[in-house]
Amino acid sequence: MVPAARRHLAASAATLWAVEERLVADAGLIADSAENIYTVLSAIRLFLLTCDVLSIEGVSMKATELVWLVLACVCLAGCRDDETSSTLPAAPEPVRDVIVDADMDFDDTAAIAYLCREHKAGRIRIHALTVVNSGAGYPGKAIRHLRCLRERCGLLDVPIADGPVDAPNAFPAEIRDFADSILDEVFSDCGQSEQRSELEAPELIAQVLGGAERGTIDILTFGPLTNVARALERETTQGSQVAELVGSVHSMGGAVRVEGNLCCGVSGLFDDSQEFNIFVDPGAAAQVLRSLPPGGMTFVPLDATNYVRVEEELIDRLVSRARTPEGETVADIAQQLTPGGTLYWWDPLSAVAAVHPDVVTYELLDVTVIEDGPSAGRTEIDPSGTPAYMATRASGKEFERIFVDALDREEPK
Numbered sequence: 001m002v003p004a005a006r007r008h009l010a011a012s013a014a015t016l017w018a019v020e021e022r023l024v025a026d027a028g029l030i031a032d033s034a035e036n037i038y039t040v041l042s043a044i045r046l047f048l049l050t051c052d053v054l055s056i057e058g059v060s061m062k063a064t065e066l067v068w069l070v071l072a073c074v075c076l077a078g079c080r081d082d083e084t085s086s087t088l089p090a091a092p093e094p095v096r097d098v099i100v101d102a103d104m105d106f107d108d109t110a111a112i113a114y115l116c117r118e119h120k121a122g123r124i125r126i127h128a129l130t131v132v133n134s135g136a137g138y139p140g141k142a143i144r145h146l147r148c149l150r151e152r153c154g155l156l157d158v159p160i161a162d163g164p165v166d167a168p169n170a171f172p173a174e175i176r177d178f179a180d181s182i183l184d185e186v187f188s189d190c191g192q193s194e195q196r197s198e199l200e201a202p203e204l205i206a207q208v209l210g211g212a213e214r215g216t217i218d219i220l221t222f223g224p225l226t227n228v229a230r231a232l233e234r235e236t237t238q239g240s241q242v243a244e245l246v247g248s249v250h251s252m253g254g255a256v257r258v259e260g261n262l263c264c265g266v267s268g269l270f271d272d273s274q275e276f277n278i279f280v281d282p283g284a285a286a287q288v289l290r291s292l293p294p295g296g297m298t299f300v301p302l303d304a305t306n307y308v309r310v311e312e313e314l315i316d317r318l319v320s321r322a323r324t325p326e327g328e329t330v331a332d333i334a335q336q337l338t339p340g341g342t343l344y345w346w347d348p349l350s351a352v353a354a355v356h357p358d359v360v361t362y363e364l365l366d367v368t369v370i371e372d373g374p375s376a377g378r379t380e381i382d383p384s385g386t387p388a389y390m391a392t393r394a395s396g397k398e399f400e401r402i403f404v405d406a407l408d409r410e411e412p413k
Helices: 003-018 020-033 037-051 061-079 082-087 105-120 139-154 173-186 201-208 226-232 278-279 282-291 311-321 324-334 345-353 396-408
Strands: 098-101 125-131 160-161 217-221 249-250 298-299 360-369 379-381 386-394
Touching: 003 139, 003 396, 061 324, 061 396, 098 105, 098 201, 105 139, 105 173, 105 324, 105 345, 105 396, 125 139, 125 201, 139 173, 160 201, 173 324, 201 217, 201 226, 201 379, 217 226, 217 345, 226 282, 249 282, 249 345, 282 360, 282 386, 311 324, 311 396, 345 386, 345 396
Parallel strands: 098 125, 098 217, 125 160, 217 249, 249 298, 298 386
Antiparallel strands: 360 379, 360 386
């Protein structure tokens, strides 16, 4: 989308939010015919933005016109397959058995440390840990850091692998150097190897899914979706598509109603509507989304992670309450971060939301991943897209409580 069109839609959206109280009041006239008034409002927003009904100068609608518009939007929403409109829950279920795929930035490491604590507490079970080498961590260094973390967590029985290096785009060296320097310091006493794994990550993911009951294992991904896409396109030895075996895919990625976070020397040909993880391999993200059934994919995009910026108060809490190996690891990371800037607890929020969905607010939206052009990597609301869960808000305080408590919690005897 050209910048002028994006500015026009942004202005229209701002105007629409400004009259939300009126929309609520008037939409209430037909609320009895809809399952949820907020479903109606979401349809209104989508309809107005798509059809450009609002003018930037202002809005002037008679109540009767608005009612007819609401009715039209309800009809549009009703055109969705019955499966997605009537049988899907309002939010994804908590995960239980998981494969974790990460690119080993500082926040991936903190997220996996949290998940290790939940694994030890019996809330989840980690079946495999994989590294996506197209992300923030350098190939070789990333798998070493994951091996060090696995050793520190005491989960040496969990299989580990790293994946291919190639992807259409790349994280800037500035980001990769930053992540590498932090984790080199955190794991300075670790003697683990940088050697590539014998089994590639997509193959390990496919093996774990193929050896489990269909639909019982979810994938949590904290980086580009390169490994996951290549795993899901495979066939098992029994001839089944691996994509048919996965329970769901939870991705920290995307940006829906907020700007992207491209920075640090990324080409000006891109319009900054993208979040980095999806931007690096938009084709992989699009493929995963298309390969899953409606509601099979969950995104925790920048819309939600913008609520969990790295702040000094949480850093102090993490440091003061670091009493477990995982808590100490996260505290060591936190002490190297600059609070109040452009850093967020992106992946830890995604991890916490996968285990405790109530920490975020989800919307079930029809989504498309743009695969090329200036907006390549944008997660866009699209009536012809695939229904997916999008976390659009987060409770920062609840996230902090769960995150710190899990890292500090004593293991059951």
